[in-house]
Amino acid sequence: MxxxxxxxxxxxxxxxxxxxxxxxxxxxxxxxxxxxxxxxxxxxxxxxxxxxxxxxxxxxxxxxxxxxxxxxxxxxxxxxxxxxxxxxxxxxxxxxxxxxxxxxxxxxxxxxxxxxxxxxxxxxxxxxxxxxxxxxxxxxxxxxxxxxxxxxxxxxxxxxxxxxxxxxxxxxxxxxxxxxxxxMLTVPPHLTAYQGFDALFHSTEGYINKTAYVMSDLYALKAIELIGRSLPTAVNHGRDETAREEVALANTLSGMVESTSGCTSEHSLEHALSAYHPSLPHGAGLIMISRAYYTHFAKAGCCDSRLIDMARALGVKDAREPMDFVNALVQLQKDCGVDELKMSDYSIEKEELTKYVDKAYETMGGLFEVDPAPLSREDCLLILKDSYR
Missing domain, CATH: 3.40.50.1970 (Rossmann fold)
Structure with a gap:
């Protein structure tokens, strides 16, 4: 303490x-x-x-x-x-x-x-x-x-x-x-979704981060709860003031997570993608790699209780397994209409995925040091390959 x-x-x-x-x-x-x-x-x-x-x-x-x-x-x-x-x-x-x-x-x-x-x-x-x-x-x-x-x-x-x-x-x-x-009432649905998932991942990364502690945990779980509850409504009914307010609060709380804990390598990997392809919205890039990214840690057994906590915050009250979070995350993406995003739509080629891994380590390698378990270059390449469409 x-x-x-x-x-x-x-x-x-x-x-x-x-x-x-x-x-x-x-x-x-x-x-x-x-x-x-x-x-x-x-x-x-x-x-x-x-x-x-x-x-x-x-x-x-x-x-x-x-x-x-x-x-x-x-x-x-x-x-x-x-x-x-x-x-x-x-x-x-x-x-x-x-x-x-x-x-x-x-x-x-x-x-x-x-x-x-x-x-x-x-x-x-x-x-x-x-x-x-x-x-x-x-x-x-x-x-x-x-x-x-x-x-x-x-x-x-x-x-x-x-x-x-x-x-x-x-x-x-x-x-x-x-x-x-x-x-925020005028933000189009697809941008509302991209932005909302960016806030979500600031919170989820901050919660599984090695630097997480009691203050960041408070902000992270509340932000995850608010996004799970209100982001689909904000996306699909953009003039809903209550939903916009809750997502706005989640966003601000996610910034407080960033101020107390921080991002993990999920952001390193996405920054490498959008550095080479600036037309790729940051939130969209994060969505693309998120299922494979969190599946890796769910199978690694390094932060099981934290993944279960996040699943419950997303609304899965009876969550018992780490993959419950991944399943809830995928469902949220479906509810927001962003579950079919493709890297290939942004001129990202599967044969070049290795260079994005290398760039992630070269430019923001420090975030790999706070992952809940070591993530090798081979692991990163598999995550990108699993995410590629």
């Missing part, structure tokens, strides 16, 4: 919370607003609403709107240069995980010299210490997927070397986050 606990983010959760932003003490006088290159943030009026809140608070701003679904280093560097040139003293990420992750990385580089990859551990990163504190970060999430609004992590791809690597430390926690389920 000895542990350290640190989640310093002030959280505004609930319907209509975006409308209260102007009442908060914001961490600067001029913001760089980071949004995606897509149309939804503007089309749904979310950017207008944020700009109104900032105007009411007497805050000026500049908008950077180039972020891709799998964000890239060159946009981090471009956004940081704009923040410096414009005199921005804090950064707001408005949108999904890609925009908020990018905001964190931009905040680092807006306060520091050199290249973003100078500070990355793994792959070709130099792993240097960050000299100056990042600009303060405000996160406003419009999706329920990554939990990045309450964790320090950011995942960016270095496009020229096809390396997708996570980064973060205690100073990249957002200082303030808004989770307003009202902003």
């Amino acid at each position: 000895n542990f350290n606990y640190h989640i310093p983010t002030k959280l505004l959760f609930g319907k209509g919370q975006l409308n209260t932003l102007h009442l908060e003490k914001l961490p600067g006088k001029k913001a760089l607003i980071v949004i995606s290159s897509g149309k939804s943030i503007r089309a749904n009026g979310y950017l207008d609403r944020l700009e109104k809140e900032l105007s009411l608070a007497g805050i000026s701003y500049t908008v950077f709107d180039k972020i891709l679904p799998n964000p890239i280093k060159s946009h981090v560097m471009e956004g940081a240069a704009i923040a410096k040139e414009s005199g921005c003293d804090f950064v707001i990420g408005l949108g999904g995980g890609s925009s908020i992750d990018s905001a964190k990385s931009i905040a680092v580089m807006a306060a520091n010299e050199g290249d973003y990859w100078d500070y990355i551990f793994g792959g070709s990163g130099k792993g240097l210490p960050v000299p100056n504190s990042p600009l303060p970060i405000v996160a406003i999430t419009t999706t329920a997927g990554t939990g990045t609004e309450v964790d320090p992590w950011t995942v960016i791809t270095k496009e020229d070397t096809e390396e997708k690597i996570g980064f973060g430390y205690e100073k990249t926690f957002p200082v303030l986050s808004v989770v307003d389920p009202e902003l």
